[in-house]
Amino acid sequence: QRAALLAEMNRREIANPNEVIGSPNTALVLVRDYLRPGIQKGDRFDIEVKTPTRSDTTSLRGGWLMETRLSEMAVLGGSIRTGHETAVAQGAILVDPSADIEKDPALMVQGRVLTGAIATKSRQLGLILDHSHQSIRLSQMVSKAVSERFHTYIDGRRLGVATPKTDEYIELAIHPRYKDNIGRYMRVVRSIAVRETPQQLLDRLKLLHDQLLDPVTSETAAMRLEAIGGDEAVEILKEGAKATDSEVRFYSAEALAYLDVTEAVEPLAKAAVDEPAFRVNAFSALSAMEDGAASEALAGLLSVK
Numbered sequence: 146q147r148a149a150l151l152a153e154m155n156r157r158e159i160a161n162p163n164e165v166i167g168s169p170n171t172a173l174v175l176v177r178d179y180l181r182p183g184i185q186k187g188d189r190f191d192i193e194v195k196t197p198t199r200s201d202t203t204s205l206r207g208g209w210l211m212e213t214r215l216s217e218m219a220v221l222g223g224s225i226r227t228g229h230e231t232a233v234a235q236g237a238i239l240v241d242p243s244a245d246i247e248k249d250p251a252l253m254v255q256g257r258v259l260t261g262a263i264a265t266k267s268r269q270l271g272l273i274l275d276h277s278h279q280s281i282r283l284s285q286m287v288s289k290a291v292s293e294r295f296h297t298y299i300d301g302r303r304l305g306v307a308t309p310k311t312d313e314y315i316e317l318a319i320h321p322r323y324k325d326n327i328g329r330y331m332r333v334v335r336s337i338a339v340r341e342t343p344q345q346l347l348d349r350l351k352l353l354h355d356q357l358l359d360p361v362t363s364e365t366a367a368m369r370l371e372a373i374g375g376d377e378a379v380e381i382l383k384e385g386a387k388a389t390d391s392e393v394r395f396y397s398a399e400a401l402a403y404l405d406v407t408e409a410v411e412p413l414a415k416a417a418v419d420e421p422a423f424r425v426n427a428f429s430a431l432s433a434m435e436d437g438a439a440s441e442a443l444a445g446l447l448s449v450k
Contacts, residue, residue, distance in 0.1 A: 146173060146197055153214075172202040176213050178262060180231055183319050183327040185267045192234050192262045195255035204246055204253040208238040210261065229266070236261035270317040270327070272307075272334070284309040290339045294374055295320045322403055322433050329368075329403070336372035350377055357385045360392045371400040379406055386412050395423050402430035407438050414442040418449055 147166070150173050154162035165171055178192040194210055196202045212235040217228030236258040244252035272291075274283060292305020297318055306318040323330035341349070350373070356366035367385065370378040385397025386408055395416045401409035409430065417427040431439045 146175070172196055172200065172205065172208070174205070174210070176210065176215060176234060178215075178232075180264060180266075180268055181327065182268055183270045183324075183330075184264050185319065185324075186264055188264045188324075189260040190232075190262050190264065191260060192232075192258050193255070194238050194258060200254065202254055203250070204240070205238050205256050206240040206244075206253060208240075208256075210235050210238055210258050215262065231266050232262045232264050234258060234262035270319065270331070271310075272315040272317065274313045274315075276313075279313040281309070281312045284312055284315055286339055288315050290337050291315070291317070291334055294337050294372065295334070297321065322405070322435075326429050326433065332368055333372045333403075336369045338373075346373070349373075350381065353378075354381045354384075357381060357397060358388060358390075358393055360390050363390075363393045363396045367396040367400040371403055374404060379404060382406075383408050391416070391420060395420065395427070399426060399430045402434050402439070405434050405436055407436050409434070410436065410438045410442050414446060417446060 150166065151162050154165065159165060166173060174194050174196055176192055176194055178190065181190065184190065192210075192215075194205065196205070212233060214230050215232040215234055216230050219226055219228070238256040238258055240256040241249070241252045246253050272287065274280075274287070288305070288307035288309040291307035295306040296303050297306055297320060298304070304318075306320055308316045308318075310316050317334065319327070320330060323333075338346075338349075350370075353366045353370050353373075356362040357370065359366075363385065367382065370382055379401065382397045382401045382404070383406070385393050386401060388394050388397065394412050398409040398412035398416070402413060413427045413431050416423040417431075420427075428443070431443050
């Protein structure tokens with residue numbers, strides 16, 4: 146590890162690298178994190194920083210991570226192999242504020258750099274059709290259904306998010322509203338119906354209306370209504386957002402938020418204050434909205450203990 150750092154310092158033409166490493170104000174650290182699915186080139190993310198096992202460093206508090214190139218690494222054939230560069234990181238290191246150097250020495254030599262890394266490559270998303278249903282025709286049908294529900298704008302042109310690549314694989318672009326909640330995006334995409342007639346849609350909306358008002362099935366029903374989108378689904382979700390049951394109210398409002406409907410703001414802000422179990426998801430939903438009322442609600446929550 147020391148040799149790797151010295152090689153990097155020599156590459157950057159740093160004078161007296163051994164003296165720099167030997168200084169009591171510097172430390173060799175290991176930097177690690179995970180490129181989440183769907184991350185795009187240029188996106189920022191958090192990274193972990195810690196000292197090696199045999200390090201003499203006693204604390205990273207107040208430290209600054211110098212520019213670091215991050216690459217995929219794996220043990221192959223008994224040696225460590227380095228892959229392509231995936232990110233560049235630097236920034237102030239945050240150490241657990243409650244850690245004490247006498248009582249918690251291990252916590253003092255590890256920390257995080259919040260949004261300190263910038264991805265230099267993207268991770269693609271996609272759908273894979275089941276082996277028993279693979280065909281060019283079905284791949285195109287699924288892509289068409291998904292693209293009718295979600296689209297993005299590239300160079301001013303409206304484009305669907307789904308592109309059929311083979312008889313089994315469909316590539317997905319990320320809809321901007323879900324860029325910080327890829328898991329939900331994939332669940333919504335997988336809830337989109339393929340080749341549904343207007344009468345079948347009408348029948349399903351009636352069923353989802355009843356399921357939404359039942360706390361046992363409200364979460365799934367809200368997700369499916371979000372996948373449908375459109376005025377009919379929004380009206381059903383608005384009704385759910387006014388329900389007396391807290392779960393029905395929250396799941397309905399959460400789906401409305403990702404449809405960017407103003408009626409989602411009040412119940413989500415209330416859930417963030419009153420329901421700790423819903424707090425993180427409420428913040429995520431509010432931050433996904435473009436509606437000004439959502440920004441005002443988030444700003445108002447800053448003063449709430």
